[in-house]
Amino acid sequence: MSAAILWIIIPLFFSILIWFLRQYSKSVMYIGAAFSVLITLSAFFLKVDYTYLIGNVPFKIEPEMNLLGRALIIADSDRAIVFLLYLLTTFWLLLGAGFDSLPSYAAYALTIVSFLVASLAVEPFLFSALFIILAVIISIPMLIRMPKKTGRGEVFYLTFMTLAVPFLLFASWSASSVESSVVDVDLIQKTTVLFVIGFSLLLSAFPFFIWIPKLAEQFRPARVYFLLSILPVGCFLIFSKFLIIYPWLRNAEFFSDALNFSGLLLIVFGGILAAFQNDAGRMMGFGVILENGFLFLALGFGIEPRLQYLAILIFSRLMGLGVWGISTTIYGYHRDGFSLKQMKNLMWEYPFVSAGLLFAFFSIGGLPLFGGFPAKALVIQEIVTQRAFMDVFWILLGEIGFIVGGLRLLSAIIGEAKGEKIIVKESWLELIFLLLGVLGLFILGIFPSFSFGLLLQFFNKVGYLQF
């Protein structure tokens, strides 16, 4: 059996199967979540290109599979990424199984993750853009609007992602010419520009980020935050793979500066605009933009710190968004509307949901002692060692803007305290989800060396960070 069959084809066929069964029972959601757990465990334990003995029968997972003259290759070093993507999907599916009413959610989520894994595995790598856009298209029916919300967030989302495909395919074609020819500076520059435009659209760089807050405001949180967790992470991993494959791209004269500038723009815009929003969903949409900015900055560093920072930033981002997703999903299960007005006095009825919201928000904002702080502090530290003090100023400006938004959220959630007693309305299941999430963020913030040490150890063990 090949790795592609195990981690791409089987999940894809399984998702199609449960999509057809969706109308019969909500239990397909549980079946989907259980299947995702199995695949995640297989990605963690089963080594690629290693012979196991089942009784007397040898069993080996081959790294390569041929498909219409192309190859899908998942080496053992790629297992960490497959594990990360399926772990993420499992988390959101378990949350969905508890609090989501859409039975086909599991089918869509598994299809999306299969396409993302395929986009990382396909050789030649230029085909990855096509798998990404298929994942984006599959995600559209999953988005279901919040009551009384209108807008065109999904149109912008689909448009920007689709427009990235031609640029990336042209860039990849041009890159193959760069590789086969002697050093042609003009060709390298043109190819780099094509890559920059394509990835700017795909990674929602300035000004293509407008769909993120719109989507976060308009649609049900569980599915939006699943998308906002998995898609940008998949796209950034593909981008980092491009940077590894094409050394002339990462060594291009203006490339690091462009990444740096793009990251700073996202941080400043994301942070400052978040402070002026009246909807918690939109605020977190800008939070995602701010996080994307940090990922851009990390990609602008040299190759070794780049991958380590990327892993740490992605992990802390996923933790923050995960807890925000848990809290908003549980909130949405009991109440409608995420405007600050509608969230007033939340703390007196749902104290644990409120704690989850605030922990996640300040973690994304990088407030000291919260989960997101150590990762962001590492990036700032690296910038300080490069003596780019103006960059630090812009980062702090964005961060302060975002934290001001968090204080407004805090003020709305506390509301007007009139000596009321706190009534806990969350169920036991909800409390378990919320407490685990908040505890995770707490440990990440207080013991960063321990948490990130474990993470980097795992990535190093499977070899993803060794090039």
Add this chain to the structure above:
Amino acid sequence: MNWVTGSNLAILGIIGASLILLLTENWRLYLVALAIQYLAVFWLISFEWNFGLAAVKLVVGLMAAAILGASHPETDLSYKHGKGGNAGMLFRFLTAIEIWLMIYAFSPSVAGWLGLSNTAVFGGFLLAGMGILQIGLGSGRIRPIVGLLSCMSGFEIIYASLSSSVLVTGLLALVNLSLAIIGSYWMSFPNGEVRE
């Protein structure tokens, strides 16, 4: 000089069809224009690829038009917020001319860089430009989808001269059909409040 060549006729077809797509609010005419646009795309691609592979583009295009047509997009096609009427139509027409002139001006240099025929590059960018115009000016759901389909068609004309991979052709066909299905889905649930 003989201007009546197959490729020039295909370009004329693209210009006419994309202009109708931009201007009309009649959904039957709109879908006919989309079908003609795909016929012209097939014609241009058939100069580069064998007939069988090029026919995939035509079949996929006609299927996309049929899928969109099945959801009767009559209300979604109208220009709202003061973009309708004669002034609106004149504005859209003039913008289209501006796009054509711009593409006419820069396509020879791009064709030179890519090492392709000027016709393929001009036709491709023309479709992509008109597609982006549709995305920008349309207020409903169908125009952005047809705009995206036009952009992808424009790209496919140029890319056909660079590569004839079966996997890319298959995946692009899947992308085009999926976009049409999404358009049809959006028109079925205009407010997005689906209950399964």
